[in-house]
Amino acid sequence: MLKLFEYNWQVREDWLDWCGSVSEEELLKKRTGGPGSILYTLFHIVECEYSWITLLQGKPDSGEPPFEKYAGLDKVKDYSARCHEEIAPFLYAWNGDLENRILTNRNSKGEWESFKYGEVMRHVLAHEIHHMGQLSVWSREIGKPPITANLIRRGLFDD
């Protein structure tokens, strides 16, 4: 499971670097499909991972911060780094005994829901990869090659 998180973090870093070569106007432009702009999508990926994993860590639901506070590349980079620092210890300490532990939480409609920890972990993983796929279409739309989605040849399994 950890390898897939490491893959996502590496791909996210690559996309954040890629954003440095694109104008802020393009980064913030509302696009068809996906949650909104390129930068909002990256913010949303970080926020989704952070909010779910902090719940698994037993912390209170933090709620989604207003994007307006983060609507710049450096701010999203900083947000990503801070969130990563807070959740990484939990992910590095993950073990199979946690798979079937139950998280009970109120969803966005105010209803109580329960999920196995293992389900939440995989949901977060798939969520990020899915949105990166959307970025890859938008990057072609603005005439730039996308970050590769290949998981092989990234050195993730060299150890």
Place this chain on the structure above:
Amino acid sequence: MLKLFEYNWQVREDWLDWCGSVSEEELLKKRTGGPGSILYTLFHIVECEYSWITLLQGKPDSGEPPFEKYAGLDKVKDYSARCHEEIAPFLYAWNGDLENRILTNRNSKGEWESFKYGEVMRHVLAHEIHHMGQLSVWSREIGKPPITANLIRRGLFDD
């Protein structure tokens, strides 16, 4: 790992059903970003999973079949079902002892490459989710709601 394959198969089925409500012209139209058309993308997902997993099964490299043979919705559905039937037993029998086994294979440039089995498994998983993200953008472009990418609330962890 298996849960993520099951997620991919469920999402793929949903997309193949979704295709039934879209004209063949839209399904075969070349789109910006991604490997090509909606139908080619679904074919490509199946082919990628099939070719890598059959290599892990110790079978010879089958090579990519010509898309022209599969350029219709029913043909891609049938191809997906046949490939699934052939590779599913390996995935259901997967265990951690296989993680570090080495696959050596010639890549598309004719170079020999080696990968851990665990790396190939995760590559295949991420590959499919990534391309589904592209489908979600294209579905909005043609005015249709996409298949949800949510892994939670699919009943995958009910057992």
